[in-house]
Amino acid sequence: MEYLLDSKTMKSCDSATANYFGLPSIVLMERAALSVIELIQDKKMKDNILVVCGTGNNGGDGLAIARILYERGYKPIVVLIGSDDSLTKEAAIQKKILEKYKINIESTIPQIEYTTIIDALFGIGLSREVEGIYYENISIMNKIEGCKIAIDIPSGISADTGKVLGIAFQADYTITFGFSKIGLVLYPGCTYCGKIIVKDIGITKDSFLGELPITFTYNKKDLQELPKRKFYSNKGTYGKILIIAGNINMSGAACLAGKSAYFTGSGLVNIFTSSENRIILQSNLPEAVLTCFNSEEEIEELLLESMENVDAIAIGPGCGDNHITRKLLELVIKNTKVPVVIDADGLNALSKGNELLTETDQPIILTPHLGEMSRLTGDDVGKIQSALLNSSKQWVNKYKSILVLKDARTIVTDSNNRVYINRSGNNGMATAGSGDVLTGIITSLIGQGKKPFEAASLAVYLHGLAGDEARKKYGVYSLMASHIIEGISMVLKEIN
Ligand SMILES: NC(=O)C1=CN([C@@H]2O[C@H](COP(=O)(O)OP(=O)(O)OC[C@H]3O[C@@H](n4cnc5c(N)ncnc54)[C@H](OP(=O)(O)O)[C@@H]3O)[C@@H](O)[C@H]2O)[C@@H](O)CC1
Ligand SMILES: [K+]
Known part of the structure; x- marks a missing residue:
């Protein structure tokens, strides 16, 4: 550090x-x-x-x-x-x-x-x-x-x-x-x-x-802070996480987030998604457990059941900007007993009423890019971009949370005034699905027992390094989110 x-x-x-x-x-x-x-x-x-x-x-x-x-x-x-x-x-x-x-x-x-x-x-x-x-x-x-x-x-x-x-x-x-x-x-x-x-x-x-x-950044040797693999362990040792993701036609986001979590070391990933995604997810990520809903009426019971006995929850990737996502988010925030990562459409749903955040004592990790941050705060993107640190600090002082503000230099802040500034990564990572991968990594690390602020900071660093590995292999133009997932394994195999 x-x-x-x-x-x-x-x-x-x-x-x-x-x-x-x-x-x-x-x-x-x-x-x-x-x-x-x-x-x-x-x-x-x-x-x-x-x-x-x-x-x-x-x-x-x-x-x-x-x-x-x-x-x-x-x-x-x-x-x-x-x-x-x-x-x-x-x-x-x-x-x-x-x-x-x-x-x-x-x-x-x-x-x-x-x-x-x-x-x-x-x-x-x-x-x-x-x-x-x-x-x-x-x-x-x-x-x-x-x-x-x-x-x-x-x-x-x-x-x-x-x-x-x-x-x-x-x-x-x-x-x-x-x-x-x-x-x-x-x-x-x-x-x-x-x-x-x-x-x-x-x-x-x-x-x-x-x-x-209060402000710091990570170097390669800080990867030693990642959760250790134990000699005597089973899949329960490495955390069970729930990823609420993927509306109709958006199964890819669920798949990327789930796969990233597995690549980061999660023991078990449960994906809560629309039943239209069942076959495609089963084919593309057979390791994931699926909980699929057929209709809005089924959501509450199925979701509350899925939230039992998990170590971390993520909500948002590919959920769609609709009333169902807001409903899912409200159910998660009001009932969670573990940290929650809110990303993508989860953030858009949150922006319909940010005060929802006050309805839980559990750590909440928000991962907006500048556009999503603009919707959350009502400030325009230019204003946020020209004062990334201040915008972040203002947010975490207003809403108790951990904010991962994604930009060329992603900043992680929390309500205890800690600030992590990330230096890994490259412009090839500005590609669809890159954020879903980050969400998978953060949730995985929390599930494996890292404290949420450290998990978010380390995840941002690892995500960037994985992107740098992907750049070496594919170059910035051709780099896709699935290559970043490959990169996770290239980074992690070096440290174990
Ligand atoms: N102290 C130590 O132990 C050590 C310090 N070290 C060195 O000291 C550096 C810090 O030194 P520093 O604090 O004297 O400030 P520095 O950057 O030289 O400039 C201040 C001057 O610029 C002026 N000024 C400011 N803005 C201006 C503007 N836009 N246009 C015009 N003028 C402007 C300002 O004027 P004022 O605002 O007072 O009117 C003041 O006169 C540090 O970076 C390191 O290199 C090392 O030697 C190691 C030991
Ligand atoms: K100088």
Whole structure:
């Protein structure tokens, strides 16, 4: 698990390291600068190296980089944008040292050829839109040919949201200090970073002073958190789940969700569906147990019976946008004794009256894409997309639930303020049935005993990795939901 910090948390870490642990900021700055020098020397970058500095501590890092380059025989071209009055204490010290060494500091970028452009204009202290000389200089830096290195974060990207505040430096490398930042992971910020390198400069987890960051992401080693297969076990050990899915002509959604659950390790999957789907499901997924209804009158009794003795329930894939789906959803929410995953048409049915969520104490996991989120909240898609984190947080503060907001960077939030941001997956996964597969994985993991928030986060990660495996085999154009299911097995067989 890797923490992702916003600017406020990162500043608290900087300040705890300096003020609580007593490691002076200027020492951290020196280590930050040295970590950049390491990359420059590893990549054998040559003169001319341009270092563009602002007046904050990000600029201070830049000035220190320029001085160490000088110490090591380079002839850096140093540009400082902004007035001396705005220099921070540390940046002012760095500037004085450069002056003592008689290293020239320019106020505009000389029009010569460069091998490398170092962006130390703004770091996590960027607080507003970039305008005027700052805008012009970032624009010039973007046009210059050469390898582009952003210090801590590309200037112009908000560390908190990943938004471009007017203009942003387009980097080939971003060397970020201590911990990765939220803005480096969310769109569009992540498209400006190039390769992200997180460098230890002496700011450790101790600097959280016991108050852990709420936002995190997963890496491959976190797959160890998946439920373990036991030596002595039977199908009951791995959970029995109920998937309410598939209206007439929509058997595919039921099949994809059910199959994904089995591929993720479920012991038994019961699919509750319209009787028209019986034969096709029996042929395509003979491992599933089916409960089929012939008429609306039969639904209540059959459903309540199916809900007995299950470990998790999913409702929605291919259910259809109709009154029967709302009826099914009401019955599930009002009677469930286990966590419920609501997806697709289940979400559309929920949007007819969200207060239904208050009628259960069981964990509810919602998996909307942006269109479904728009129907749930009444906000337009553009508004939600431009503020994914805020939209998610607002929802879970209003309705106690776990929200899986699906986008290029899917975000999982819960009412305890935890935030998972996903980095796995690819654009080939934007294909019909992909969401049904995710629903199957989440429900399976809950059925196998994972706590709902962890299950949802791990499922999103696994789903993305499975999609990445599928891309390797089929490519982004041809990737289909059934290939993602194949991908689940490719990922899981590596870890067991
Ligand atoms: N502290 C530590 O221990 C360590 C910190 N480190 C480094 O420090 C960086 C953070 O430094 P920082 O906090 O000084 O902020 P930084 O990003 O340099 O910019 C602030 C300046 O920009 C200005 N400004 C903001 N927006 C603007 C705009 N749109 N247009 C124009 N001006 C704007 C703002 O002005 P103000 O808002 O005050 O008017 C202020 O002058 C961090 O990213 C890392 O690189 C490392 O050395 C490791 C140790
Ligand atoms: K920067």
